[in-house]
Amino acid sequence: MSRKLVIDPVTRIEGHGKVTIQLDDDNQVTDAKLHVVEFRGFEKLVQGHPYWEAPMLLQRICGICFVSHHLCGAKALDDMIGVGLGQHIRLLPGPEKIRRLGHYAQQLQSHVTAYFYLVVPEMLFGMDAPPEQRNVLGLVEQDPALVKRVVALRKWGQELIKTVLGKRMHGISSVPGGVSKNISIEERDRFLQGEEGLLSIDEVIEYAQEGLELFYQFHEQHREQVDQFAVVPALDMCLVNDEGNVDYYHGRIRIIDEHKHIVQEFDYHDYLQHFSEATEAWSYMKFPYLKALGREKGSVRVGPLARLNVTKTLSTPLAEAALKKFHAYTNGRSNNMTLHTNWARAIEIIHSAELIKALLNDTDLQNTELLMIPADTAWTGEGIGVVEAPRGTLLHHYRAAKTGDITFANLIVSTTQNNQVINRTVQSVAQDYISGKAEITEGMLNAIEVGIRAYDPCLSCATHALGQMPLKISVFDARGNIIDELCR
C-alpha cells in the first residue's frame, strides 16, 4: 500500500515548514516536498506606512539576518530619494563602509550560529546519533573549549552589530542617503584590540580558521558521505563587482551554470525583466525562476555555496587560500555537493572576519559627513535594493507616492530563491536514505533535515531542548488515513 511520511515541523530552521514523502507499495519514494506553512504578509502590511520606516519595519521579518533586511531596505530608499542613480549623487564613502561593517558583522555571527550550533552537532556525532546528543548541549559535553570559542565569536559579532546599529537585534543605523552614526576611535579599538570578555580581531580570525579546520577534519574522515550527500546541480547566483567577484553589499547579479559559464548577468534594477515566480497550492513560498529558461532549468541556488562557485577570487588572503582549495576540489566546475555549503560557510566566516579587520583600520569609519541628501527633484518614488545576506541574494523593492506612503513592496528573500533547489535536495536525500527501506528510522528523517539546514541556517531553539524535539512523522495510506505515527 502506498503511504506518505510527514516531517512537521522541520526543525533547526527559522520559520515553519514540513516535509512530506510519498512512498509507493514497495516503499519506493515517488515524491518529496518541502511545504512552507506560514504566511507573513509583510509586503502588504508595509503599504501605507511612510517610506523611511520600511527598513525598520521590514527587518522584523527575521531575528537572524535583520541587518541584511535593514540594509536592503536602506538601499532601496537610497534609490527612491535619488542617491546612487544620479551621476554625482552617490553614497559617501564613510556611510557605505559603516553599512558594510554592520553587514559583515552580521554575516560573521549568523554563519557562526548556523555552522557551529546547527551543523557541527551532526559533524561530530553523526546524522543518526540520538537527538538528545545531537545538539549544542551535546557539543558542550563533548568539547566545552570549542563551545566557549563559539560563544565568544558570536558575542564579538553581536557586539559589533550593536556598535554599528545601536542594538544587538533590530537596531537602526541606515537612513535614506546614509547612516545616522559613525564609529569612534574608542569603539573601533575595542574590536581591534579586544578587552576583557571581548576577543580581539586577530583572535576572531584565529577561531574562524579553527572552524574551517574542523570541516577539513570531518571531510577527511567522512569524505564519501559529505561528497555524495544530495548532489544537486543548479544554476548559481550572487552579486558580483566589476571584476566578477562576489560583493556582499552591492554589484550586478551574475548567474552561472555547472561549467561556470555566465548564463545571465544584469543590473539588479532589471530583475523583473529576468525573474518570474511560480506558485504551488501546497506551499506559501513561491518558486522564482529565470524567465528565459523556465522553472525547471531556470531556478537558481543562492548562499555560501553559490557565492563561492560564482566568485573567482576572494579579496582577503586567508579566505582566498581556502577558496583555491575549494575550487580545486571540483576541478574548476561548480560545486553541487550540498554539504559543501558548510565548507563554503566556514570560508565565509574567515572572509567576513578579514573584511572586518580591513574596515576597522579604515579611517573613513570616523567620517562625520554621513548623509547625502539630494534635491527634491531627484526623487524617483521607486527603489530596489539587493544585498548578499548570509543565506543568499536578498531583494527589496518599494514604490511610494509623492506624499511619502508606500504603495507597493516586493521582497524576494534568499530562502525563496533556494526553494526549488531545496526541494530537489529533499527529493535527493529521500531517494538515497529512505527509498526502498523497510523501516523508517529517526536518523533517516534527520538526514532530510540536514539537507534543508544546509540552505537555511537560522537558529531554532526548539530542537535543542533536550528530549523535546518537536518532530512528528505520520504515515498515511493512499486515502490519507494515518496508519502509523512516530514522535521524537
Place this chain on the structure above:
Amino acid sequence: MSIQITLDGRPVSTQAGANLVDVAAEHGVYIPTLCYLKGKPCLGTCRICSVSVNGRIAAACTVSVSDGMIVAVDEPALADMRKALIEMLFIEGNHNCPSCEKSGRCDLQAVGYDVGMLVPRFPYRFTPHQREVGAERIWLERDRCIFCQRCVDYIHDQHSGQKIFTIKGRGSNARIEIDKTLADQMSAEQVREAAELCPVGCIIEKGVGFNRPIGERKFEIKSVRQRALEDDV
C-alpha cells in the same frame, strides 16, 4: 505668598497658585504627565497626572496649590490608577514602538516604562485609523494620537494666529485633523516644533525619521522622571 501644603505626608513650603505638578517636582516627587508642558496653559486632557487632593482625585496639572492642601501622589491605589490610564491610551491607539521613529523620544513610551507597564489589563481595540499624508512636510499617524491637544492649543499659523490642528468628531469618532494649506505654510522650525511637541509619534516630519542614533535619543540619555525632577523637559 508663601504657603504650606502636605505632599505625601511631608510639609512643603511653596508659593500660592503654583502648579501642583511643578511644586511636586521641585520637592522631589515625580507626577507623570503627557499633555502638560511647564510654562504653557494647562490642558488637563490626558489625566495621567491624577493624584489625591484633599481626598478627591484631581489631575495635578489643573491644580493650583493653596495653603493647607493635602496631596497624595505615591500611594499604590493612585499609582495603579495612573498606570491603568496609560494602559488605556495604549489599547485605544495602535502603538508599534519597534518601528516607530519616536521610540526613545516618545513621552508615552517613557511614561509607560516609568510606571512599569508591561502589558495592558484591557483588551486592545485595534481601531482602524486613516493616516493623513496630504500635507507637504507633516505626516499624521493617527494610530498614535492620544488627543492631548498640545498641537491644537500650542501651534498656530504665524500670520493669522489660526489653529493648524483641530480635533473633529466626538467620542470614539474623534480624530486629529490638519489644515493642509496652513501646514504647508509652516516654517521648517515650526514643523520641527510641532513634531517635538507631540508626546507620541503622531505628528512626524516627513523623510527625516530615525536620524538620531540609538543610545542618543532623548529618554535614553535621561529618563522622563529625571527630566521632570531636574526641570529638563
